[in-house]
Amino acid sequence: MSRNRELISNIGLRLDGRRALELRRIRCKLGLFSEPDGSAYIEQGLTKVLAAVYGPHQVRGNRSKAQHDCAIVNCQFSMAVFSTGERKRRPRGDRKSTEMSIHLHQALIAAIKVELYPWSQIDVYVEVLHADGGIYPACVNAATLALIDAGIPLKEYLCACTASLASNDIPMIDISHQEEIMGGPTLTVAALPMSGKVVLLEMSQRFHVDHLPKVLDKALKGCIDIKNILDEAVKNNVREIGSSTGWASST
Amino acid sequence: MPLCDAEKTFVLHGVDANMRIDGREREDYRPMELETDVVSHAFGSARLRLANTDVLVAVKIEVDSPFPEKPFEGKLEFFVDCSANATPDFEGRGGENLAVELSNCLASAYRSNEALDLKKLCIMKGRKCWKLYVDILLLEVGGNLFDAVSIAVKSALYNTQIPKIKSIHVDGSQIDIQVCDDIFSCTRLDISGAPLMVTVCKIGEHCIVDPNAAEEQCSVGAVVVAVSRGCLSTVLQTGTGSFHPKTLKECLKLGFSVAQNLEDSLMETLGEIKPNQDVGFLK
Numbered sequence: 001m002s003r004n005r006e007l008i009s010n011i012g013l014r015l016d017g018r019r020a021l022e023l024r025r026i027r028c029k030l031g032l033f034s035e036p037d038g039s040a041y042i043e044q045g046l047t048k049v050l051a052a053v054y055g056p057h058q059v060r061g062n063r064s065k066a067q068h069d070c071a072i073v074n075c076q077f078s079m080a081v082f083s084t085g086e087r088k089r090r091p092r093g094d095r096k097s098t099e100m101s102i103h104l105h106q107a108l109i110a111a112i113k114v115e116l117y118p119w120s121q122i123d124v125y126v127e128v129l130h131a132d133g134g135i136y137p138a139c140v141n142a143a144t145l146a147l148i149d150a151g152i153p154l155k156e157y158l159c160a161c162t163a164s165l166a167s168n169d170i171p172m173i174d175i176s177h178q179e180e181i182m183g184g185p186t187l188t189v190a191a192l193p194m195s196g197k198v199v200l201l202e203m204s205q206r207f208h209v210d211h212l213p214k215v216l217d218k219a220l221k222g223c224i225d226i227k228n229i230l231d232e233a234v235k236n237n238v239r240e241i242g243s244s245t246g247w248a249s250s251t
Numbered sequence: 252m253p254l255c256d257a258e259k260t261f262v263l264h265g266v267d268a269n270m271r272i273d274g275r276e277r278e279d280y281r282p283m284e285l286e287t288d289v290v291s292h293a294f295g296s297a298r299l300r301l302a303n304t305d306v307l308v309a310v311k312i313e314v315d316s317p318f319p320e321k322p323f324e325g326k327l328e329f330f331v332d333c334s335a336n337a338t339p340d341f342e343g344r345g346g347e348n349l350a351v352e353l354s355n356c357l358a359s360a361y362r363s364n365e366a367l368d369l370k371k372l373c374i375m376k377g378r379k380c381w382k383l384y385v386d387i388l389l390l391e392v393g394g395n396l397f398d399a400v401s402i403a404v405k406s407a408l409y410n411t412q413i414p415k416i417k418s419i420h421v422d423g424s425q426i427d428i429q430v431c432d433d434i435f436s437c438t439r440l441d442i443s444g445a446p447l448m449v450t451v452c453k454i455g456e457h458c459i460v461d462p463n464a465a466e467e468q469c470s471v472g473a474v475v476v477a478v479s480r481g482c483l484s485t486v487l488q489t490g491t492g493s494f495h496p497k498t499l500k501e502c503l504k505l506g507f508s509v510a511q512n513l514e515d516s517l518m519e520t521l522g523e524i525k526p527n528q529d530v531g532f533l534k
Contacts, residue, residue, distance in 0.1 A: 029533050033391045034303050035338065041532040046291070050390065050532070052336040060339065076335050076342055082293050082309035082386045091332045125335040125342070127390070129307070130292065 038150025046132035051142035055122035071117035111158035133177035161222035295411025303393035315382035325372020360477035401448035412437035446479035476506030
């Protein structure tokens with residue numbers, strides 16, 4: 001308890017100077033690379049993630065995996081060995097990466113209109129360049145942008161956000177690495193913010209069940225905020241691509 | 252994407268006429284973009300974009316104990332990670348062969364003490380030294396990986412800052428190292444001898460440098476030449492084809508002269524980079 005109190009100061013500021021319900025700065029870019037069908041880069045505070053999407057294409061490798069009524073989504077999460085403070089030994093294949101891949105797959109399946117592409121496969125690869133808390137949300141958001149860049153139909157934006165509880169009663173969102181290691185529970189939510197549906201919910205450590213609705217509510221609010229930022233970025237990107245093809249001059 | 256015979260013939264004729272598919276001559280490079288200090292939490296980093304080949308290199312430093320046979324020297328380790336972002340073929344363990352080939356080639360190019368003086372990395376003889384981890388991340392593969400990786404590694408080492416040691420306390424087997432408090436007082440590495448690799452690719456009757464992905468498919472073989480301070484530090488032949496000794500000599504000569512030009516322009520570019528420039532993927 002005594003450690004938890006320091007997460008937020010008396011005047012309501014967090015360690016990095018944010019308010020409890022403030023997101024870190026999000027900057028993103030679509031279409032960085034020419035090789036993949038869709039690519040995106042996102043920065044949430046210091047957390048930096050690259051995502052690439054290949055497909056939809058014919059099922060690679062084991063053909064028997066192909067589904068007659070929907071596309072299969074293949075996700076791989078990997079972290080650059082220099083992404084963390086202490087150098088990592090392996091970029092992928094450890095337990096945490098496998099778990100991340102599974103969670104990412106679960107969230108993306110819910111958002112992609114897989115039924116439109118029978119017998120095909122969509123590959124989503126994410127690469128963490130700098131890990132500073134909230135890796136999973138950054139990966140989900142980057143993957144969403146890359147899927148949009150690849151032109152794959154989504155039901156709606158898929159956004160994720162973390163939330164925590166400070167001083168046992170103040171919910172706060174978008175937890176940084178420093179706040180993660182100081183302790184306190186972390187709730188990770190991936191949601192379809194326009195319809196308000198939750199597609200993935202994960203919690204570590206504990207807090208009282210009475211607090212859950214409150215924290216969940218704030219996390220969903222964070223997802224909506226992120227969605228607005230991503231939406232803005234997508235519109236800007238379309239405007240940029242469109243104007244370079246000269247659509248503005250034709251009207 | 253595999254090329255068909257007609258496309259291969261087109262590339263081949265282009266090389267014959269000294270006018271390649273992207274308009275270059277046989278000894279021309281594609282445009283490069285180089286940024287340093289892109290990874291804020293590494294001791295040094297660089298990102299090189301050579302047309303659509305994209306390489307990110309970060310250098311991390313740790314304190315380690317030197318090899319018993321080389322008590323005066325620090326350690327240097329290369330690690331290549333083929334990100335699946337570059338191509339789906341690298342998924343899982345798919346990129347491992349390429350990664351090992353690249354890191355072994357780098358390690359042998361840097362093995363000579365002329366290339367990088369590892370004695371500068373010694374903290375205390377036989378007990379403590381700095382270990383440099385050079386981590387290379389391939390983000391996009393568009394041909395000519397060896398050249399791109401060597402340029403990026405050299406730039407990252409140029410950018411690397413090694414902390415200064417304030418004091419060393421020895422208490423029996425315990426060694427306590429105090430690093431200087433001032434984060435700006437660091438030493439830089441001398442990279443004037445760091446080797447640059449040039450891939451010379453044989454297509455038809457002629458040799459070309461900086462092959463793109465399509466040209467790499469047409470070539471029967473390639474020779475990678477690493478040049479450091481006007482000497483060859485590593486020669487590696489890749490691909491399935493075979494070379495006549497005379498052609499091989501020509502390849503080495505071509506690679507050598509191209510590497511020296513590349514070295515000059517790289518050092519000039521590195522000198523022009525100002526601190527606190529806006530860098531990164533958002534540009």
